[in-house]
Amino acid sequence: MRYSGFKVIKEALTGHKGWKPAWRDPVPQAHYDIIIIGGGGHGLATAYYLAKEFGGKKIAVLEKGWIGGGNVGRNTTIVRSNYLLDGNEPFYEMSLKLWEGLEQDFNYNAMVSQRGILNLIHSDAQRDAFTRRGNAMILNGADAEMLTTGQILDRYPFLNVDNARFPIKGGLAQHRGGTVRHDAVAWGYARGADIRGVDIIQNCEVTGFRIENGKAIGVETSRGYIGANKIGCAVAGSSSRLMSKVDMQLPMESHVLQAFVSEGLKPVIPGVITFGAGHFYCSQSDKGGLVFGGDLDGYNSYAQRGNMPVVEDVCESGMALMPMLGRARLLRMWGGVMDMSMDGSPIIDKTHIDGLYFNGGWCYGGFKATPASGYCFAHLLARDMPHPNATAFRFDRFSRGLMIDEKGMGNQPNLH
Amino acid sequence: MIINHPLLGPRDASEFTYLGDAKLIDRPDWQSDTAAQDFYEYGYLRTNPAGEHRELWFHEAGDRSWLVVTRNTLTHEISAVEMARDVARAQGRSK
Numbered sequence: 485m486r487y488s489g490f491k492v493i494k495e496a497l498t499g500h501k502g503w504k505p506a507w508r509d510p511v512p513q514a515h516y517d518i519i520i521i522g523g524g525g526h527g528l529a530t531a532y533y534l535a536k537e538f539g540g541k542k543i544a545v546l547e548k549g550w551i552g553g554g555n556v557g558r559n560t561t562i563v564r565s566n567y568l569l570d571g572n573e574p575f576y577e578m579s580l581k582l583w584e585g586l587e588q589d590f591n592y593n594a595m596v597s598q599r600g601i602l603n604l605i606h607s608d609a610q611r612d613a614f615t616r617r618g619n620a621m622i623l624n625g626a627d628a629e630m631l632t633t634g635q636i637l638d639r640y641p642f643l644n645v646d647n648a649r650f651p652i653k654g655g656l657a658q659h660r661g662g663t664v665r666h667d668a669v670a671w672g673y674a675r676g677a678d679i680r681g682v683d684i685i686q687n688c689e690v691t692g693f694r695i696e697n698g699k700a701i702g703v704e705t706s707r708g709y710i711g712a713n714k715i716g717c718a719v720a721g722s723s724s725r726l727m728s729k730v731d732m733q734l735p736m737e738s739h740v741l742q743a744f745v746s747e748g749l750k751p752v753i754p755g756v757i758t759f760g761a762g763h764f765y766c767s768q769s770d771k772g773g774l775v776f777g778g779d780l781d782g783y784n785s786y787a788q789r790g791n792m793p794v795v796e797d798v799c800e801s802g803m804a805l806m807p808m809l810g811r812a813r814l815l816r817m818w819g820g821v822m823d824m825s826m827d828g829s830p831i832i833d834k835t836h837i838d839g840l841y842f843n844g845g846w847c848y849g850g851f852k853a854t855p856a857s858g859y860c861f862a863h864l865l866a867r868d869m870p871h872p873n874a875t876a877f878r879f880d881r882f883s884r885g886l887m888i889d890e891k892g893m894g895n896q897p898n899l900h
Numbered sequence: 901m902i903i904n905h906p907l908l909g910p911r912d913a914s915e916f917t918y919l920g921d922a923k924l925i926d927r928p929d930w931q932s933d934t935a936a937q938d939f940y941e942y943g944y945l946r947t948n949p950a951g952e953h954r955e956l957w958f959h960e961a962g963d964r965s966w967l968v969v970t971r972n973t974l975t976h977e978i979s980a981v982e983m984a985r986d987v988a989r990a991q992g993r994s995k
Binding site: 722724725728733734735736737738782783784785786787791793826882883895896897898 | 912917920937943945950974976
């Protein structure tokens with residue numbers, strides 16, 4: 485069933501009796517060509533692009549809970565491609581281009597809103613760094629513009645530009661960045677994959693892998709054994725737990741990141757603002773809530789909840805940047821588990837086991853990467869070759885000294 | 901979280917900074933034939949368990965001692981706190 489404006493009007497006039505479930509609830513088959521473990525944004529996008537672009541295969545997505553219940557439903561919905569390094573920027577720009585055409589592509593309203601993202605500058609050194617970053621973005625086909633404090637105030641008159649510690653001296657803007665309705669991304673990919681014959685199997689936890697002669701031949705699940713020619717893992721914060729079932733140690737730690745939303749307000753913040761020096765970023769949802777977040781809590785955690793000191797730090801930073809925030813009440817806060825890699829960049833690669841593939845280590849930047857991650861992982865699964873824009877995301881980059889360390893923090897995951 | 905410091909008693913976790921897995925005490929031998937591989941595993945690979953985790957915390961805003969904290973990563977519950985130097989001594993790593 486294609487969605488359209490005409491269909492909405494027709495259903496409105498006939499009592500909304502014609503809508504059907506957006507995806508089936510199939511019983512797992514005994515064998516698939518490709519199994520994707522993890523029904524989050526990346527797993528569902530992988531299945532969607534496998535079916536649509538690399539077609540003709542029997543594909544299943546296995547999800548231990550319900551689809552979209554992990555980080556794709558917990559993030560702060562920002563999309564952007566403002567990266568510096570060669571290994572990253574072409575990949576993230578590919579992702580932003582896919583976002584731009586996504587709703588037409590999968591016939592689902594994901595509320596893609598290119599309202600622009602702004603990174604604030606507070607010092608000469610930061611201006612140099614952001615100028616360099618902007619140039620790197622332009623060289624890779626993205627857009628970037630350096631703004632003066634005056635230009636920033638035209639758009640965001642409420643910012644406190646005279647903060648004693650971090651006065652605002654300008655900003656790097658990417659006007660094509662913005663926000664996307666995160667749940668709709670998972671649902672749109674799920675529906676698009678389902679229409680193309682992908683089995684989306686929920687409440688099906690993978691409990692082990694079956695390996696024969698160095699080749700993965702299937703997975704043990706809470707709903708029985710399922711065979712597969714190829715298995716792709718895309719389980720975000722649970723990567724280490726899953727891969728420990730084949731005795732793999734990963735170059736990552738799982739950390740908790742908190743996010744917050746205020747009560748609904750009238751439109752006040754037209755774009756996305758990031759205040760890196762103060763560990764705070766903020767946008768406003770279409771529903772009116774201010775959506776904001778800050779740093780990791782900083783210690784290994786699988787708890788999906790954080791602690792109060794970081795809440796205080798984030799809110800203090802917000803108040804320093806936008807004193808008007810003090811009048812808004814906090815509505816909700818939550819935590820998600822990030823698989824923080826050792827250089828802050830992801831992995832899309834084969835493993836040492838034939839037929840077992842891995843996608844993870846997205847740190848807290850996984851949401852914006854969803855379309856390109858799915859496309860590139862599908863490319864790797866279907867063709868056994870990395871996509872040209874994802875050749876740097878290898879496991880062996882740590883042993884070979886080819887880290888992609890945007891922040892230059894070294895192997896300290898809680899600092900990326 | 902409250903960390904029960906062996907010398908100072910219960911202290912708020914925000915006084916501490918976090919380094920990571922306590923295996924970082926076991927620095928490999930740089931003269932070993934397998935040093936390159938050993939340092940790669942030491943520097944980059946982590947077990948990252950969901951459950952009990954032994955980890956290094958530094959009392960930066962306190963007495964600047966290193967602690968080995970045993971903490972559950974699913975509940976944040978802390979079950980043991982030791983001085984890192986005692987742990988290192990017991991392993992023959994420190995005088």
